[in-house]
Amino acid sequence: MGAAIGDIVGAAVEAESxxxxxxxxxxxxxxxxxxxxxxxxxxxxxxxxxxxxxxMMLGVAEWLLEDHSHSxxxxxxxxxxxxxxxxxxxxxxxxILRQFPDHRDQWxxxxxxxxxxxxxxxxxxxxxxxxxxxxxxxxxxAAEVAIASSRPTHSHPLAYQGAVLxxxxxxxxxxxxxxxxxxxxxxxxxxxxxxxxxxQDTSPFVQALDAIENGLGKATSCREMSSILGTGVxxxxxxxxAIYCFLRHPESFEQVIHEAVFIGGDTDTVACMAGAxxxxxxxxxxxxxxxxxxxxxxxxxxxxxxxxADDLFDEYxx
Ligand code: R7I
Ligand code: MG
Ligand code: MG
Numbered sequence: 001m002g003a004a005i006g007d008i009v010g011a012a013v014e015a016e017s018x019x020x021x022x023x024x025x026x027x028x029x030x031x032x033x034x035x036x037x038x039x040x041x042x043x044x045x046x047x048x049x050x051x052x053x054x055x056m057m058l059g060v061a062e063w064l065l066e067d068h069s070h071s072x073x074x075x076x077x078x079x080x081x082x083x084x085x086x087x088x089x090x091x092x093x094x095x096i097l098r099q100f101p102d103h104r105d106q107w108x109x110x111x112x113x114x115x116x117x118x119x120x121x122x123x124x125x126x127x128x129x130x131x132x133x134x135x136x137x138x139x140x141x142a143a144e145v146a147i148a149s150s151r152p153t154h155s156h157p158l159a160y161q162g163a164v165l166x167x168x169x170x171x172x173x174x175x176x177x178x179x180x181x182x183x184x185x186x187x188x189x190x191x192x193x194x195x196x197x198x199x200q201d202t203s204p205f206v207q208a209l210d211a212i213e214n215g216l217g218k219a220t221s222c223r224e225m226s227s228i229l230g231t232g233v234x235x236x237x238x239x240x241x242a243i244y245c246f247l248r249h250p251e252s253f254e255q256v257i258h259e260a261v262f263i264g265g266d267t268d269t270v271a272c273m274a275g276a277x278x279x280x281x282x283x284x285x286x287x288x289x290x291x292x293x294x295x296x297x298x299x300x301x302x303x304x305x306x307x308x309a310d311d312l313f314d315e316y317x318x
Contacts, residue, residue, distance in 0.1 A: 001054070001279055001284055001287055001292070001302065001305050001309070002129075002253060002275035002276050002277075002278055002279020002284075002287060002292065003057055003126075003129050003133070003273070003274075003275050003276035003279065004054045004057075004275075004279070004295065004300075004302075005257060005271075005275055005287055005291050005292070005295075005307060006048060006257050006260060006261075006268070006270075006271030006272040006273070006275025006281075007049060007050050007051055007053040007268045007269075007272040007275075008032070008047070008049070008050060008054075008055045008268075008294065008295065009028050009032060009257055009261050009267075009268075009271055009291075010051065010260065010261050010266075010267035010268035010269065010270065010271035010272065011045065011047075011050070011051045011088075011123060011262070011267075011268040012037050012045065012047050013025070013031070013037075013261060013267050013268050014051070014088070014266065014268045015249075015265070015266070016264055016267070017264045018223065018226075018262060018263055018264035019111070019232070019262070020146065021169060021262055021264055021267075022262065027048060027127075027258070028254065028257055028258050028261065028263070028291070029290070031241050031261070032047065032048075032290075032291060032294045034047050035047065037185065040080045040261035042086075042273070043044045043313075046296060047088075047294070048294045048295055048297070049296060049297065050085045050087065050221070050295075050300070051087045051088050051095070051268050052088060052089040052090070052116055052123070053126040053254065053268055053269055053272040054083050054272065054300075055082060055084065055125065055180060055250075056079055056123070056127040056274070057126065057128075057129055057130065057276075058148055058300060058305070059075070059078045059079050059127070059128040060075065060127050060129075060130050061129065061130040061308050061312055062078065062118075062308070063075045063078055063149075064130055064131065064134055064145075064168060064312060064315075064316070065308075065312060065315055070145050070148045070149070071148075072107075072148050072149070072151040072152045073107050073152065075105075075148075075149055075316040076096075076097075076107055076151060076152035076153070077100070079087065079090070079153070080097045080100040081098055081102070082103060083097040085097075086190075089123075090114060090119075090121045090123045090233065092114040092121060092123075092153070093117045093119070093121070093123050094115050094154045095113065095121065095244035096110045096111065096113065096114075096152070096153050097153075103312060107152060108243065109289050110152070111152060111153060111155040111267065112149065112155060114199055115156065117155075117156050117157075118154060118155030118156035118159065119136045119153065119156055119159060120154070120156040120157075120161055120162075120234050120235050120236065121154060121158045121159065121233055121234060121235065122162060122233055122234060122235045122237075122239065122266065122269050122273075123153060123154055123159075124149065124150035124153060124154035124159050124160075124162070124163045124235070124272060125150075125159070125162040125163045125165070125166040125235050125238070125239045126166075126269045126272050126273055126285070127149070128146050128149060128150075128163050128166050128167045128170070129166075129170050129273075129280070130309075130312060131145050131148075131167050132166070132167040132168070132169070132171040132173075132276075132280065132282060133169075133170060133171070133174055133309070133312065133313075134169025134197060134312055134313075134315075134316040135167075135170075135171060136170075136171040136174040136175045136232055137175060137184035137314075138154045139168060139171060139187060139191075142167050142168070142171050143167065143168070143191060143194075145167075146160075146166075146167040147160050147163065147164065148163050149163065153226030154235075156262035157195065157200040157201065157207075158201075158204060158234070158235050158236050159193065159235050160195070160200075160234075161191075161195050161200070161202060161205050161235070162205070162235025162236060162238075162239040163235070164191050164195075165188050165191065165192075165205060165215075165239050165240075165243065166239050166242070166243075166273055166276075166277075167186050168184070168187050168191060168242060169184055169188070169243050169246070169273075170276055170280045171241075171278055171280075172184050172187060173178060173246070173277045173278070173280035174187060174280040174281070176281060178282070179250040181213075181216055181247050184247060185212070185213060188205075188209060188243075188292070189206075191205055191249070192205055192209075192307040201271070204236035205239075205240065205291045208229055208233050208239075208240035209240070211225070211228050211229060211240070212225075212229075212243065212244050212247065215248070216244075219248075220248075221248075222241075222244060222245050222248055222249075222260070222263055223259075223262070223263050225241070225244050225248075226241060226264075226265070226305045229241045229244060231263055231265025231267075231270055232266055233263055233266050233267055233268060233269070237265075238266050238269050238270050238273065241260075241263070241265075241274075242260065242269075242270045242271075242272075242273035242274040242277065243268050243273075243274075243277065245259045245260045245263075245270065245271075245274040246274050246278050246281070248297065249278075250278075250281060250306075251282075252278075252286075253275070253278045253279060253286040253287060254288065255287075255309035256274050256275065256277075257271050257274070257275055257278075259274075260274040260275070270300040284306070288299040
């Protein structure tokens with residue numbers, strides 16, 4: 001639910017600069033109170049709608065419920081069945097979802113159709129929150145399923161690394177009673193070591209974690225940090241930025257969403273991931289009911305998302 005709220009708020013200003021956003025809005029509530037936002041082309045964006053981030057995250061949740069073998073192909077089929085182009089998918093992911101129905105038996109090759117080494121977009125990290133929740137007590141399994149969930153659309157090593165780091169952040173948040181930034185950062189460093197043992201280049205994330213630790217030590221603002229980490233559509237920018245927004249403001253869901261959105265860039269996605277971590281840490285009751293009431297979706301009201309989360313909890317409870 002934290003992810004959904006982050007996505008909804010960020011969607012209103014996706015790809016805008018922090019200066020532009022500050023010139024239009026002063027607060028998250030002001031964004032949520034806006035009826036619609038003119039689009040560059042096509043009909044206006046209705047505030048309260050999810051984008052691809054939440055649509056696919058809910059797809060991952062339903063996949064976890066339905067398919068205990070965690071088959072990447074089954075997940076891709078679900079994404080393709082629920083694909084709605086107006087939710088502003090990334091171009092590589094959109095191309096895969098459009099082609100899948102006619103190329104089912106070549107689903108593995110589709111993931112390298114646009115980018116020869118697979119995509120390192122943030123599109124697989126943005127949807128892993130349910131995996132972090134259900135495997136919160138088993139990091140190894142959480143990482144394995146996160147990689148399986150990335151495989152159909154994001155097969156670049158950096159996308160796998162980003163998806164695993166975001167999963168670890170959500171899992172750690174869900175199992176931590178008290179806040180200690182090292183409890184988040186150390187398992188991320190361990191996971192990167194495993195990727196590096198497989199001869200993958202992990203330097204973008206290693207450097208980002210170094211910058212995050214340095215920034216936390218100096219209480220650097222999220223805005224200032226965004227010029228170091230970046231706020232773009234790649235996993236290696238958006239995932240560390242989202243993690244920083246949470247680690248810098250672990251006590252306040254509302255502050256996390258505000259920071260993640262007002263820094264500009266890939267706002268729906270950074271706020272979606274930061275909101276997922278913050279929600280997992282603080283619990284659903286910190287999400288303001290006035291924000292939840294702004295969800296304007298036919299199939300997924302706030303209570304429908306909560307029911308899905310409850311079903312997942314029941315399905316995977318030890
Ligand atoms: O990752 P993806 O699903 O996009 C997610 C983003 C989020 O912001 C959503 O909110 C939505 O708006 O889109 O889609 P991809 O097309 O796989 O990756 C996103 C972008 O990352 C691509 O369009 C490229 O600009 C860049 N990118 C790459 N560029 C060069 N080489 C991803 N992989 C590569 C690459 O290998
Ligand atoms: Mg989106
Ligand atoms: Mg986005």
